[in-house]
Amino acid sequence: MRRLLITAIAQLNPEELNPRELNPEEPYELHPQVSLRPERFGALAYHFGNRKLSFVKNVDLLRVLERLDQEPSVDAALDAAAIDRSRRPGFIKALETLEESEMVRART
Numbered sequence: 001m002r003r004l005l006i007t008a009i010a011q012l013n014p015e016e017l018n019p020r021e022l023n024p025e026e027p028y029e030l031h032p033q034v035s036l037r038p039e040r041f042g043a044l045a046y047h048f049g050n051r052k053l054s055f056v057k058n059v060d061l062l063r064v065l066e067r068l069d070q071e072p073s074v075d076a077a078l079d080a081a082a083i084d085r086s087r088r089p090g091f092i093k094a095l096e097t098l099e100e101s102e103m104v105r106a107r108t
Contacts, residue, residue, distance in 0.1 A: 006088075021108045024074040024088075026108035035102050038062060045103050052101050055095055061094055068104065 022028070024073070030036070033049040042056040056062050063081040071077040074095065078088055098104045 002009050020093055022074065023079060024078070024092060026074065027068075027072055028077075028095070028099075029069045029075050029107045031102055031105050036062065036065060045098070047102055050102055052103070054098065054101055054103055057098075058094075059093060064091060065094075065104070069107075 015027075021082055031047060031049075032098050034045055034061065036056070037044045037046070040059050043062045045054040045065075047054075056065065060081060060083060064077050067077040067080045068074070071080055074092070078091060083091055095104060099106075
């Protein structure tokens with residue numbers, strides 16, 4: 001069993017072991033196959049490609065997501081959504097989680 005686990009880990013892509021950190025100076029966007037449905041608590045995000053459903057449990061995060069496509073960077077989207085600098089690390093972490101589930105992606 002131990003040898004199987006070690007072999008499986010060795011075959012993983014390095015990016016799977018260490019997910020890429022989101023750079024707030026880069027442009028990001030909502031994935032084109034994702035739809036947001038605003039709710040009182042924030043929003044429901046549904047990915048029509050991989051069929052994942054995510055709960056955006058913060059209205060402020062919803063405002064950031066709605067601005068990602070329009071702003072030149074994540075930082076600019078946070079500014080446009082009037083997110084205080086002291087709260088930004090939590091928003092960056094939330095966006096990294098959404099990137100892992102393919103709800104958002106780096107814009108090229």
